Amino acid sequence: MSFEFFLGSLEIGLIYALVSLGVFISFRLLDFPDLTADGSFPLGGAICGLCLYTGVDPWIATLLGTLGGCIAGMITGWLYVKLNILQLLSSIIVMIGLYSINLRILGLGPYIMDETSRMAGSPNLSLLDAKTIFSPFINADYTNQYIVQPLMILGFVLVLWWLVNSFLNTQKGLALRATGTNARMAKAQGIPTGGITILGMAISNGLIALGGSLFVQTQGGADITIGVGTIVIGLASIIIGESVFPAKRMWVILLSVIIGSILYRLFIAIALGNELLQSIGIGTEDLNLITAILVVLALVLPKQLKKWLRKRGKSA
Template sequence: MSLFAFMGALEAGLIFGLVAIGVFLSFRVLDFPDLTVDGSFPLGAAVAAVGILSGMNPFLATALAACAGFAAGYVTAQLHLRLNILHLLASILVMLALYSVNLRIMGRPNLPLLNSETVFTPVEALPLPHMYAMPLVLAFAIFAAKLLIDWFLSTEIGLALRAAGASPRMAAAQGIDRNHVLPLGLGLSNALVALAGALFAQAQGFADVTMGVGVIIIGLAAVIVGETILPARTMFLATLAAVAGSLAYRVTIAFALNLDAIGLRAQDLNLVTAVLVVAAIAAARSRGLPGRPKLKRRETTNA
């Protein structure tokens, strides 16, 4: 594998680290199988692309994309809570609806961002080659977002959210209303995914309505691989493992597709992904499948 391909894999792995953290929040912390991310990822890309092309500040457009993702997750939670729709079905319905919403936002299936100012434009002014500067800047931004999520999950609201996912009955006994914390948690999860979509579109130079296909699988693969290589019982290490899993997943995929001896091609991406996820699950099973990070007794009481 060439150095250029390796740095590109690191760049994509860092961006999808946000997706991994978002999936970790919904699947592990909230215990909610949320497929909305397949729609919120291109939603973030669409909102950011349209905002940038309309002359909006790229940082403001990216923040607006995250807000749109939050709204998508909030709608999924409300369908589940208010209409008593099965969580899996509620997320699928929102995911399907977002395909049409994204087409409406963009006006067409694809929007190019070439020669447009993006959040990565200032990176070009750094005294480093672009292929080195981008991963460094992304690593700083993703780690800052990770620390912000860690901090939020240690607050009173964050502990209530964790308690509601760990044990709904215990949370209800402590006076925690799941109808309030679940929309917040799913909104935050999809906001991270939409933010990743906005960054990915700006890094790649285009937004496409189909770019969200399989994102949930990538996110789950990153979480499972991360839990396998870095078992954790604290939130700091758990979110770190999600990002590490995303990096490991992207580098492994890039290595497999660029290894001529194996003979794999780009169309084999889904096959490689499936094999990697199965291998990670098998490895986790053999070592004892890691569960969600536990709440300390003191934290549970305070929640």
């Protein structure tokens, strides 16, 4: 694996670390099976991409993409809390609706810039000439691009890790954790569980959309398909992180989720770059299959290792 390839994998791993933090809030803390992630990730990318395409400041574009994800999460939470639609079904409804919305957003760019007379949806939007948050720090010949982008994204991840940890130790954050642990008891203690659930879903999908906003800026374009498998990647990162770094303190748990995301991308990079696997026909089209296998291994191996150590201890 070349150094540039390693940095590229690290960069993607750090972006998906934000996604993993968002998935952690919904799945682990709120106990909310949320598939909105597969729609909010490309939503953040689509909104950010549209803004960049039309000349909006990259930082404002990134913020707007994040806010778009927050709104998507709030709608999912609202469908569950106010309309009593099942959690999983609420997220599926929003995810399906976001697919069409994302197509429309991606098609708005050329229409706004008078490049086409018809406002129609589009599956992608090129951002090769657009300014990003990374542009001021990258040389004209792009020689330092592979260093600048991972470092800036690492800054994002560290700041969000600190903010999320700080929030989860506030009164609202503790209420969110209590709601996910036992909603009935939390409600009996006077916690507005409905509002807390909507707030948690907004934060969760906001983080995921932020990852999408950063992703399109590193890839030079926004595409409708970037959200496929987002929730699986987030869950895989959480499971790997918790398996490798089991912890009880919240700041350590959040850190393990981030490390799990990085390890996941490195595992994927190693698997796709392995000559033996390539010789038997394994390629980039098998990415989701490799992800599924990694998730199974991360779930099964720690349990099997504990059983083996227990048996070994008894036999000794």
